[in-house]
Amino acid sequence: MATNLRKTDVVVVGLGAVGGVAVLPLARAGLEVIGLEAGDWLTGRDFAPDELRNNFRGWPQSVQKANTEIPTHRPNASAPYSPRFPIHPMMNAVGGTSLHYWAQSWRLNPWDFKVVSETTRRYGAARIPKGSTVEDWPFGLEELEPYYDKVEYEVGVSGKAGNIGGRIDPRGNIFEGPRKREYPMPPLRGTGFTERMAAAAKSLGWHAFPGPAAINSQVYDSRPACVYHGYCNRGGCHLNAKNSTAASTIPKAQDTGRLKVVTQAHVTTIAVDERSGRVTGVNYVKGGQEYFQPAEVVLLAGYTYENVRMLLLSKSKPYPNGLANNRGQVGRHYFSHNTASTLTALFPFDLNNWYGLPAQGIAVDDWADDNFDHSGLDFIGGGNLWVYSDRRPIGAASMSTFGKAPAWGSAWKSFVKQNADRWNIAYLQKTTLPFEDNTLDLDPTVKDGLGFPVCRITADFKENDRKIGAFTQDKMAQWFIEAGAVAVERGPVGTMGPSTHAYGGTRMGDSRETNVVDSWGFSHEVPNLGVLGASVMGTSGAHNPTLTAQALAWRTAERLTKAWKTIASG
Amino acid sequence: MADEADDRKQEPRDRSRRELLKRFGMVGAASVVPGGAFVQTASTFAAEARTAAAPPREALETLTAAESDTLEAIVARLIPSDENGPGAAEARAAHYIDRALAGPLSSARRAYAAGLAALNAYAQTSKGGLFASLQPKDQDAVLSEMEKNAATGFTPNSSTFFNLLRAHTIQGTFCDPYYGGNANFVGWDLIGYPGVRISVAAQEQRMGVALKPNHKSAYDDSMFTKRGGGHGH
Numbered sequence: 001m002a003t004n005l006r007k008t009d010v011v012v013v014g015l016g017a018v019g020g021v022a023v024l025p026l027a028r029a030g031l032e033v034i035g036l037e038a039g040d041w042l043t044g045r046d047f048a049p050d051e052l053r054n055n056f057r058g059w060p061q062s063v064q065k066a067n068t069e070i071p072t073h074r075p076n077a078s079a080p081y082s083p084r085f086p087i088h089p090m091m092n093a094v095g096g097t098s099l100h101y102w103a104q105s106w107r108l109n110p111w112d113f114k115v116v117s118e119t120t121r122r123y124g125a126a127r128i129p130k131g132s133t134v135e136d137w138p139f140g141l142e143e144l145e146p147y148y149d150k151v152e153y154e155v156g157v158s159g160k161a162g163n164i165g166g167r168i169d170p171r172g173n174i175f176e177g178p179r180k181r182e183y184p185m186p187p188l189r190g191t192g193f194t195e196r197m198a199a200a201a202k203s204l205g206w207h208a209f210p211g212p213a214a215i216n217s218q219v220y221d222s223r224p225a226c227v228y229h230g231y232c233n234r235g236g237c238h239l240n241a242k243n244s245t246a247a248s249t250i251p252k253a254q255d256t257g258r259l260k261v262v263t264q265a266h267v268t269t270i271a272v273d274e275r276s277g278r279v280t281g282v283n284y285v286k287g288g289q290e291y292f293q294p295a296e297v298v299l300l301a302g303y304t305y306e307n308v309r310m311l312l313l314s315k316s317k318p319y320p321n322g323l324a325n326n327r328g329q330v331g332r333h334y335f336s337h338n339t340a341s342t343l344t345a346l347f348p349f350d351l352n353n354w355y356g357l358p359a360q361g362i363a364v365d366d367w368a369d370d371n372f373d374h375s376g377l378d379f380i381g382g383g384n385l386w387v388y389s390d391r392r393p394i395g396a397a398s399m400s401t402f403g404k405a406p407a408w409g410s411a412w413k414s415f416v417k418q419n420a421d422r423w424n425i426a427y428l429q430k431t432t433l434p435f436e437d438n439t440l441d442l443d444p445t446v447k448d449g450l451g452f453p454v455c456r457i458t459a460d461f462k463e464n465d466r467k468i469g470a471f472t473q474d475k476m477a478q479w480f481i482e483a484g485a486v487a488v489e490r491g492p493v494g495t496m497g498p499s500t501h502a503y504g505g506t507r508m509g510d511s512r513e514t515n516v517v518d519s520w521g522f523s524h525e526v527p528n529l530g531v532l533g534a535s536v537m538g539t540s541g542a543h544n545p546t547l548t549a550q551a552l553a554w555r556t557a558e559r560l561t562k563a564w565k566t567i568a569s570g
Numbered sequence: 571m572a573d574e575a576d577d578r579k580q581e582p583r584d585r586s587r588r589e590l591l592k593r594f595g596m597v598g599a600a601s602v603v604p605g606g607a608f609v610q611t612a613s614t615f616a617a618e619a620r621t622a623a624a625p626p627r628e629a630l631e632t633l634t635a636a637e638s639d640t641l642e643a644i645v646a647r648l649i650p651s652d653e654n655g656p657g658a659a660e661a662r663a664a665h666y667i668d669r670a671l672a673g674p675l676s677s678a679r680r681a682y683a684a685g686l687a688a689l690n691a692y693a694q695t696s697k698g699g700l701f702a703s704l705q706p707k708d709q710d711a712v713l714s715e716m717e718k719n720a721a722t723g724f725t726p727n728s729s730t731f732f733n734l735l736r737a738h739t740i741q742g743t744f745c746d747p748y749y750g751g752n753a754n755f756v757g758w759d760l761i762g763y764p765g766v767r768i769s770v771a772a773q774e775q776r777m778g779v780a781l782k783p784n785h786k787s788a789y790d791d792s793m794f795t796k797r798g799g800g801h802g803h
Contacts, residue, residue, distance in 0.1 A: 048794040049766050052745050057674050192777030227769040231788075238768075238793060352777050354763055355770040389775060393744040393752075393763040398737075407717065408648045408736060409710065413760070417654050420761035 002290035008034045011295035016096020018532040019301030020245025021550045022557040027258040029561035036265040038065040039092030047236035051392040054235040058087035068449035073497040075460035089500045095246025099236045102358040103214040105157045106543030110177040111369040113137040129464040132433045138519035141177040147551035156220045156243040159183040159212030175365045185217045191389040193351045194362045200483035206366045213359035214243040232357035272316040296568040297528045304502035304535040305455040308440045324523040333434035337501030340494030341469030344425045345480035346487040353391040361388030367475045368542040381431025383472030384542040396420040402487045430468045432540045459496035508536040521556030632671040643702035648739045656756040663742030666751030685731035688724045748789045
């Protein structure tokens with residue numbers, strides 16, 4: 001029998017990158033907040049510079065609820081299932097995956113909010129790929145700018161602005177939309193390799209600039225600066241120089257005295273009052289005991305797969321097909337960011353990339369979004385080109401031999417001895433669009449540890465995604481060769497399996513017929529239910545989603561504080 | 571596999587062990603090498619390879635002695651000791667795998683039991699002896715057939731097991747020594763990884779700067795091993 005707990009103002013399900021941000025404006029506004037987190041608190045001592053543990057073993061020290069609910073995948077409804085991932089792409093802990101993410105903290109570019117109208121205006125409506133369900137966002141960049149700004153300053157982001165109030169600065173991203181002010185910290189420093197790449201971009205006439213990172217380039221909020229030790233890639237920071245929500249916004253919210261953090265809380269369903277159709281709180285399991293946490297408002301802040309699964313599992317009389325799903329939109333408009341179609345280069349000299357971090361890099365946005373003319377091309381969108389200093393020994397020795405040596409034996413050994421520090425893989429993030437038949441639902445057979453169905457992904461890259469992939473690889477190859485590379489190798493297109501950049505499923509938009517949440521992030525059907533995370537995003541742009549998801553979370557939380565009476569009491 | 575079949579293999583297994591020791595120059599001398607004293611540079615290694623002994627084997631935690639013999643012989647061919655210095659055998663990659671199979675890699679334990687048995691059966695049919703007893707040339711031929719997915723008798727197939735062996739041999743050769751491989755940092759020295767540094771200066775990220783290997787494990791830092799930590803952060 002579930003224990004009924006005392007009612008609170010707001011319960012936030014998940015204290016990761018977005019839930020961990022939303023709690024701050026709520027607590028500051030005087031609301032009583034309970035944060036339910038499936039994982040535990042981790043500390044700097046848990047974050048040893050250990051490649052096996054970080055990059056091969058999926059953080060065994062944290063409570064891995066996620067690993068009991070790894071989504072299944074099939075490319076389409078009639079295709080066989082892909083092999084199941086051995087570990088979930090995300091993790092559970094206070095701070096969630098913001099503990100070990102790359103911390104690239106990008107704003108989206110203006111075009112990303114207006115893909116349909118801008119494409120139609122510039123090239124005609126026929127250029128929207130057939131079968132895509134893409135819509136313009138319900139607002140433009142200018143609406144989100146103040147929230148980007150708040151998060152950049154509260155979390156702590158290093159970077160160089162390229163557009164302050166319309167004034168373009170070529171030391172930053174000249175393609176970004178106007179921002180109110182400079183980043184709170186200067187960018188992370190360059191390395192010999194990234195400076196070489198920046199010079200090569202310049203000689204091609206492209207605009208290279210250091211990317212933004214939620215990592216301290218100098219002391220910030222009493223936390224130290226990055227020490228560039230090389231274990232940031234899926235690694236936590238032993239110094240708290242990486243600004244996870246566990247290091248930044250969650251402690252600030254706790255300081256108000258109005259945030260209660262409950263760890264090892266495994267939320268199973270969201271409860272509904274059958275007469276009013278409003279949510280009444282959430283059910284969770286902790287230490288084998290069942291609890292019911294009543295709340296005036298529920299903010300669902302799990303990862304994309306878990307947000308969708310939680311809604312679909314929360315069936316009730318008013319919502320027989322899952323909460324907020326009476327129009328069948330939960331799980332629709334899903335896509336995972338096209339970051340496959342990689343490009344790897346071999347150089348004839350050592351790069352000294354043994355230290356650094358994935359966020360210590362150089363970007364080119366000339367071939368992203370609609371920053372170039374697509375008139376003569378057969379796709380829309382583009383890719384961000386990103387190179388960085390990041391190498392660890394097992395990964396280095398696992399390098400491609402570029403067809404120049406066998407995969408083992410003395411000849412292989414001789415090759416890696418010479419080349420382990422002479423290769424680089426670019427990170428290419430590309431515009432990805434939602435399509436009619438790319439969806440999430442509940443798996444009919446595979447269950448989690450508590451016996452609930454896991455999330456099932458039915459999705460694959462489409463022609464537009466593939467064409468951007470090939471185009472972006474061509475541009476990246478040109479850049480590497482300009483910098484002196486002697487060989488390049490193209491990675492495969494891949495498919496839309498479980499990803500750290502998973503979008504949609506609870507899309508935000510003005511039309512309740514095609515979107516789950518309204519332009520503030522609250523359910524069209526359930527007024528006191530908000531959804532946070534990239535699951536509300538309808539386009540990806542060509543940049544990491546976290547900062548945008550965090551800005552949206554802040555905006556939803558702030559809306560709740562301003563419209564408390566309307567939202568909380570109906 | 572039936573007990574009968576195992577009994578028949580007992581004798582050749584012992585012989586293969588002797589062959590292995592002979593090739594490592596260990597017969598009659600293995601016990602005099604003190605543990606952990608195997609420190610050599612790549613340049614001196616080739617000259618001394620014939621006279622130096624491999625470090626003594628560690629106690630087995632997961633594999634049978636016979637499985638271990640086979641695995642030692644495999645890793646010694648995947649990343650051999652040669653003019654470029656010590657290889658996977660000296661890095662103790664097989665020891666790393668044996669330990670990991672008791673824990674983080676335990677889901678692969680059955681694959682090793684079945685795969686090593688299939689590999690020996692294939693070596694027996696195609697080359698006339700258990701893998702560890704074969705000449706290096708024949709061992710390489712067996713591994714090549716597996717890599718090309720042409721070796722028979724494996725489930726699901728030979729290249730899957732080959733890829734598993736290769737991935738784990740690389741892990742065991744280049745991992746943090748805490749995990750039982752990369753003994754004496756031979757893997758990190760081979761590829762020029764200068765070691766775990768808890769703080770890296772701007773100058774240390776310039777091209778053309780050759781950093782001196784510090785031979786430090788992550789767990790040499792007391793912050794990660796002692797209660798309360800040692801860094802004062």
